[in-house]
Amino acid sequence: MTIGIRKVARPREMTFPESLYLVEIVKGLGVTMGHMLRNIVRQEGIMTMEYPEVRRRMPPRFRGRHRLMRRPDGSPRCVACYCCATACPAKCITIVAGESPDPAVEKYPVRFDIDMLRCVFCGLCVEACPCDAIRMDTGWFTPPDDSREKLIFTIDVLLEK
Amino acid sequence: MPSLTIDGKAVDVPVGTTIINAAEKIGIEIPRYCYHKHLSVAGNCRMCLVEVEKFPKLQTACSTVVTDGMVVRTDTEKVRKAVTGVLEFLLINHPIDCPICDQAGECELQNYYMKFGLHKSRFALEDKVRKKKVQDIGGQIVLDAERCILCSRCVRFLEEVTGTRELQFFRRGDHSEISVFPGRPLNNNYTGNLADICPVGALTSKDFRFKCRVWFLKAFPSVCTGCARGCNVEAFFKGDILYRYKPRVNEAVNRAWMCDFGRLEYKKANNARLLVPFVREDGREKMMSWGGLLPQVAYRLKDAVEREGPDAAAVIASPQSSNEELYLVRRIASDLLGTKNLAFTSRVPGDGFSDGFLIRGDKNPNSRGAQLLRIPGGPAFDELVVKIAAGKVRALLLFGDVLGDLTQEETAGLLSMVPFVAQAGTNEGPVSAVATAVLPIASVAERGGTFTNHAGRVQRFHAGFPPRGKAKDTIGFLTSLANRLGAGWAFDGEASVFRALAATEGPFAGMSYESIGSLGQEAKG
Ligand code: SF4
Ligand code: SF4
Ligand code: SF4
Ligand code: SF4
Ligand code: FES
Numbered sequence A: 001m002t003i004g005i006r007k008v009a010r011p012r013e014m015t016f017p018e019s020l021y022l023v024e025i026v027k028g029l030g031v032t033m034g035h036m037l038r039n040i041v042r043q044e045g046i047m048t049m050e051y052p053e054v055r056r057r058m059p060p061r062f063r064g065r066h067r068l069m070r071r072p073d074g075s076p077r078c079v080a081c082y083c084c085a086t087a088c089p090a091k092c093i094t095i096v097a098g099e100s101p102d103p104a105v106e107k108y109p110v111r112f113d114i115d116m117l118r119c120v121f122c123g124l125c126v127e128a129c130p131c132d133a134i135r136m137d138t139g140w141f142t143p144p145d146d147s148r149e150k151l152i153f154t155i156d157v158l159l160e161k
Numbered sequence B: 001m002p003s004l005t006i007d008g009k010a011v012d013v014p015v016g017t018t019i020i021n022a023a024e025k026i027g028i029e030i031p032r033y034c035y036h037k038h039l040s041v042a043g044n045c046r047m048c049l050v051e052v053e054k055f056p057k058l059q060t061a062c063s064t065v066v067t068d069g070m071v072v073r074t075d076t077e078k079v080r081k082a083v084t085g086v087l088e089f090l091l092i093n094h095p096i097d098c099p100i101c102d103q104a105g106e107c108e109l110q111n112y113y114m115k116f117g118l119h120k121s122r123f124a125l126e127d128k129v130r131k132k133k134v135q136d137i138g139g140q141i142v143l144d145a146e147r148c149i150l151c152s153r154c155v156r157f158l159e160e161v162t163g164t165r166e167l168q169f170f171r172r173g174d175h176s177e178i179s180v181f182p183g184r185p186l187n188n189n190y191t192g193n194l195a196d197i198c199p200v201g202a203l204t205s206k207d208f209r210f211k212c213r214v215w216f217l218k219a220f221p222s223v224c225t226g227c228a229r230g231c232n233v234e235a236f237f238k239g240d241i242l243y244r245y246k247p248r249v250n251e252a253v254n255r256a257w258m259c260d261f262g263r264l265e266y267k268k269a270n271n272a273r274l275l276v277p278f279v280r281e282d283g284r285e286k287m288m289s290w291g292g293l294l295p296q297v298a299y300r301l302k303d304a305v306e307r308e309g310p311d312a313a314a315v316i317a318s319p320q321s322s323n324e325e326l327y328l329v330r331r332i333a334s335d336l337l338g339t340k341n342l343a344f345t346s347r348v349p350g351d352g353f354s355d356g357f358l359i360r361g362d363k364n365p366n367s368r369g370a371q372l373l374r375i376p377g378g379p380a381f382d383e384l385v386v387k388i389a390a391g392k393v394r395a396l397l398l399f400g401d402v403l404g405d406l407t408q409e410e411t412a413g414l415l416s417m418v419p420f421v422a423q424a425g426t427n428e429g430p431v432s433a434v435a436t437a438v439l440p441i442a443s444v445a446e447r448g449g450t451f452t453n454h455a456g457r458v459q460r461f462h463a464g465f466p467p468r469g470k471a472k473d474t475i476g477f478l479t480s481l482a483n484r485l486g487a488g489w490a491f492d493g494e495a496s497v498f499r500a501l502a503a504t505e506g507p508f509a510g511m512s513y514e515s516i517g518s519l520g521q522e523a524k525g
Helices: A016-020 A022-041 A083-087 A124-128 A155-160 B019-025 B077-091 B108-117 B153-160 B192-197 B265-269 B290-308 B323-337 B367-372 B379-389 B408-415 B474-484 B494-504
Strands: A093-099 A107-115 B003-006 B009-012 B049-052 B071-073 B141-143 B167-170 B177-180 B203-205 B218-223 B232-238 B241-247 B278-281 B284-287 B313-316 B395-399 B420-425 B437-440 B449-452 B457-461
Touching (some): A016 A022, A107 A155, B003 B019, B077 B108, B141 B192, B153 B167, B218 B457, B241 B265, B290 B420, B290 B474, B313 B323, B313 B379, B323 B367, B449 B494
Parallel strands (some): B003 B071
Antiparallel strands (some): B049 B071, B141 B203, B232 B241
């Protein structure tokens, strides 16, 4: 492949009235005032959203913060098969499997951590899961926090939602 | 020698060879479940069906002996269809537990399904015959009867190898299941092998259970350090943690097996490791750097020799060390310190259990190597202990984590007679609890070298990953110590030491890492 060269037009010189700025400032203020007045009269048309009180409705396939699903009896549906951890390109899922007291379950995750700082929200973990135990349908972004540790979501946090 | 063609390729094999082995010789792998190279032929799984010209029906490759001029085809549509059919039958009642099955990733059902099956199940889930899962049947084994494909490898192993016959098939038809007799769990020292030979996840290891998925593990060839047999093993690790040993086939040593004690030997490389050099001053431990501690060790040894004569210094070698390390240790003691106080012992605490099969009474991998390298053992060790107890030794360099079969108290009592004890060891133990200076060295998974087994077979073990913590490769440590004692050695890794060793030590003459290869070579004498 060869790289083509494109000529980009330089900004033209300012005309004399423009270089005085005065007219342009008045024009700009006009736009601002116009918006302000319109927002006062017609509030439903405001574009800005008052996050986090008000949230945007995400499309159904939006990949948001993960959650782990539960069985009807409340125990985690995850069987610690490591498929998600294997598929994860960011290597951000840490699982420690254990022997479940319920012989019908056998294997369950003692630990299940997702490092949200490393997650790239690709959704491959969800694709990989044979048990539909992990989903990204919360419609949530990862909220900001003040330490790295708090952004490593543990199994309790993931089971909450 | 009958000659035959398999898939158009000609091959000559000895009389009595079966088709499956003849095919293996020319690199054609015929699928199999019940056939195992080290067990008798059962011919019950029907996975190995092949087409043989002039035979009206498909033949089982594992039990059909070749004849001259035979024409075998393994790749025809007829064979493929038959194998797919067999696989479908085997999977009818299979629980497809892969997400919670430890065998997943090294399961022959999974592998052959991807190769020959890829069918949708025609059997409704609720029609499957359920059997008992998660059964602790003793030894190192967990049984899941549902996953069993009734290949009888385990039954034959317990009949032909251990002779203990604990497992048997019960009931008929699709209710057939493998189990132990009531009240008679597995009771032999080789149960771990069952998890290896079971081609599916019916028999899995209790120890490895749920620890790690096998596809995360990497393996390297090693030698078990559990006894003087030196079973060849494959060591599996992730990061700097060993997860399991599996036997590596060596017909001359362990065939395809290893004992249950040896199988757990890997834990020593993980747990209770010595990872930082330290000195003990007035009962308190003080962390040191290698740079700070090594000169001190060299100085104390030299000082004892200079002040009170060479026999005020002593070196206790360890049969857990490699040939290379023992050779350097001997040269340090005899050539550099000039002391006659050099000895080792093969004794360890415990009963020294042995059987006529693999397990040896000597629980060290390299006692024979120490003997061949002319390090005095047996009575020499006892004499040295007497000398130490009499307070005649002023500085002691000690290898290993235990002092023969002495108890913790006896070790502490004996070593308190020596003003300076430097230990080069891998694990915490009675010696590291009292030594004046502790030098942490690499475990068997972190360094390379050779062991000489009880029969004089020299076998290589390899480093899988770099030493953990501040532990140091023994060869590097011995070389710097020797150089501080005025040696001027330029050894760089175990290979260079082995070359020097082979050049001067009679029993190892003419040997090299190449000639030892992966299966070992007998030393002379
Ligand atoms: S969304 Fe992607 S990066 Fe994040 S945990 Fe799942 S697989 Fe890993
Ligand atoms: S893939 Fe699903 S069942 Fe398996 S460990 Fe991940 S969340 Fe659990
Ligand atoms: S035995 Fe093999 S196929 Fe069966 S559940 Fe285990 S891994 Fe899956
Ligand atoms: S338990 Fe394993 S080795 Fe034994 S018969 Fe069943 S599948 Fe074969
Ligand atoms: S391998 Fe031949 S019948 Fe099982």
